Amino acid sequence: MASFMIKCTKVEKGYLSPTMAYSVSSFTAIVGRTVYSYTLVPDGSSIPMKCKILHFYNANGKIVDSLFTKTYPVSVWTAAYNPLTDVTYATIMAKRKVVQMAPININESSGVIEANPATIYLPLGSYTIDVQVTNVVGTQVLKNIMTINLVTGNNIDTSPVTGSYSIGRLWANTAGGPANGSSFGSFNGANNPLLIETITRVADTPNIISFKFLDKNGKPFSPKNSEIMKRPNSGLNPNPPFLQNLQDYAPDTFVATDSLMSLKYPLVPFPIVSLGNGFNMYYRIPTAFVHIDSTSSWTSNTAGNYYKGTADTHFKGYFKDDKYDYSIRIPLRINVPGSYKITLKLLTVTHR
């Protein structure tokens, strides 16, 4: 009888925990990128829950909701992305659309804070938020439950984040290099002294990137004239047939002109999926277009130190013409949408 009584005790219709919290209570978002926070731990609260950001506060505790409610155009998916078939700008764009969105939102059911590329328009700094959670029991406000840190990051990751620039020599028109290839005229690692990289963000739209290869005197190599070429992958039936390069990542928007190569990219990060090892673009300058300086073995370098030509202690003279192709590996991944210009000044080569 007693056990029957216990079983018949009326059960509350739900639970809303007063001690809900994020599993990690600070969220660092690099502006311009899509990032998610850890989820809200409901601590046994009944689902479904409905989460809503009530207020944003700046570091001084002042309410700054107006900053965060303003909407911006953000590109979003409308269908599932398939990296095997969605390889062109057109097929990807067919699955994307631009919507007006606030830069920081909360996932209504999980409480995950979502930052989208529009955060690039927000002032950097530390913000805290109040989150209101509603479920079948009622409503609760979680005061200052999460700290959001907006920080800057690289718009484009190159060396050393995605990899490093590598410069070397190959026997003319072959995939093989000389045995002393790593001792003379080459460098592979962080702070590559044999080139100067300049990245400029020119505009917020459209999503376009241009690449310029200059010799030590500032003369551009012409991709249109095959003065800078992609490299075939090795083997009988290599897949993909070429080592990673800009053209294969954007086959329908790639343009080669006399002074630069450019492409429109549909989304960030770009490239989204690697065609090979990491995100590296492999190019060669055929020997017919280049004189190459020889340098002594150079294994590491400090930031901001660049090869100074004949005045440099590493200068060893010049390689014989028509013997070697110049090879370069470029680490590259775009994180933030926009128009970019990248210039690579190659300090050991002279256009001929």
Next chain:
Amino acid sequence: MKNKLIILFSAIIVMLIALNSCQKSYITGDIQNVNLYSHTTTYDYLKSKPVFDTLVQCIDAAGLKDAINANGTTFFALTNTTIYSYLSVRTGRVQSTINQNSKWGLDSLLYYITNNKNRTRDSLKMYLFNQKLTYDVLTNTGKFYSSGLAKDSAVISYETTTDPHLGYNSNFTTYPKVIYFGHVFTPYLLNNANPSSMIPSNVGTRVLCTTTGINTSNGVVHVLAPSHILFFTLH
């Protein structure tokens, strides 16, 4: 009494399960019919298997059909993979020394064999032996046998193995036996103290035969493992 009955029934059930299970050939180690191809010539046997279709093209190009079909011969058959690996190695070499876009494909190999360039046609005969190397002939220590290639001999053994990947299990007293096909680069004195299985890697190289003892109407076929590269080519 009740307990004894339970034990008895359990034993019967276990036996029934065991007996039933053992009817599966993949558990009992079904012995394949080694004479399945005894009415087929070595060449026709190879031709009947897609895994040898590249090899058959090479044999045709070399005009070796009659030699392979000669009575009382042994042929170590090369699967397509071993020839593809060879083409890959050659391709890698030309790409890194002559032209980055070059391919050293099957057409190149067939051209080489047809014209005996670099003695490729002769070299194919290193897999052909003018005697029947059946299990009863081969020994655990191994022996040098002259191949069809002039001045060439191979170390061939039918040896016990303790490699669990080749069926060895310490619970059994009978060791599995496998055939190895090897070549030495420097002289090596084979004897019971220095059997084929102990040839150091700087002295010679050995290939496991994955399928062996296929009796054809004119001889025996042993199939080399796919890890082999045609002509014992190094990477």
